[in-house]
Amino acid sequence: MKIAIYGNSFTDVFKEILDEIARVFNEMGIEAALHERLANHLQSIGWEPFNQSSIFSHPENFPVDSQFLISIGGDGSFLETIQFVKNHHTPLIGINSGRLGFLADISKKDVRSALLEVLHQAYKIENRVLIQLKDKGQSPEFPNYALNDICIHKLDNSAMITIHVYLGDEYLNSYWADGLIISTPTGSTAYNLSAGGPIVLHDSKSLILTPIAPHTLTVRPLVIPNHSDLRLQVEGRSDEYMVSLDHRSYRMPMESPVSIGLADFTIRLIKPQNHSFLKTLREKLAWGSDMRN
Secondary structure (H helix, E strand, C coil): CEEEEECCCCCHHHHHHHHHHHHHHHHHCCEEEEEHHHHHHHHHCCCCCCCCEEEECCHHHCCCCCCCEEEEECHHHHHHCHHHHCCCCCCEEEEECCCCCCCCCECHHHHHHHHHHHHCCCEEEEEEEEEEECCCCCECCECCEECCEEEEECCCCCCCEEEEEEECCEEEEEEEECEEEEECCHHHHCHHHHCCCCCCCCCCCEEEEEEECCCCCCCCCEEEECCCCEEEEEECCCCEEEEEECCEEEEEECCCCEEEEEEEEEEEEEEECCCCHHHHHHHHCCCCCCCCC
């Protein structure tokens, strides 16, 4: 059996997690396929934790015979792994080496037990939808998909922008704001949550429109069906505006419209059998805890 591993922030916690993973792999005779950056780091510190290992560097040489891909880090690292599995349907599992993670939600203390559950087939698969820019071709320079959200932003020092939004052929609203977040259910606990948008359960067939610092105070976040085709036209004093797809940002000419819809692929997330998103919400957001002094 072969399992791929990705990570790019090599903290002390990361090392402890990798050491625990290596023990499980070596005990069970599992080959680790390491991302090149991780393999180079291990070589630089003279540490060879795995009895069997190979290396991959790009989506083109990702080992498609991997049973799944482990992301070690935070949600940002997890989002970076999508490029490797999007064409292969390889399931992902996220282990958190940071603080707050909703995608990388397996904690350091649960690494061994969670891995053993997964290796003994005691897990469930969650299919997550993505959204994409419909008017941008897929390319290494401009990957057009997002698992969490696509955001329209003003440039750093510019005045607010106006974003005209259409659902299909019907006009919805003109948002006078610093920007607009178009979020998937998966991304509802990311930027959307920070901007005051609602948390949506992952199996909901919906998207969320959340304005960023709207000038009109009556404008509120809106939940729409995920089969809606969105068209956006941006106006502003600058020559450009910013489009962000998860962790990637691009400048766009002000006259360029944006069309957004569901991506033509989904990704598969592995969750241990006893995993509960509602429990994760309670723990990470401290629901039910009395935080008063």
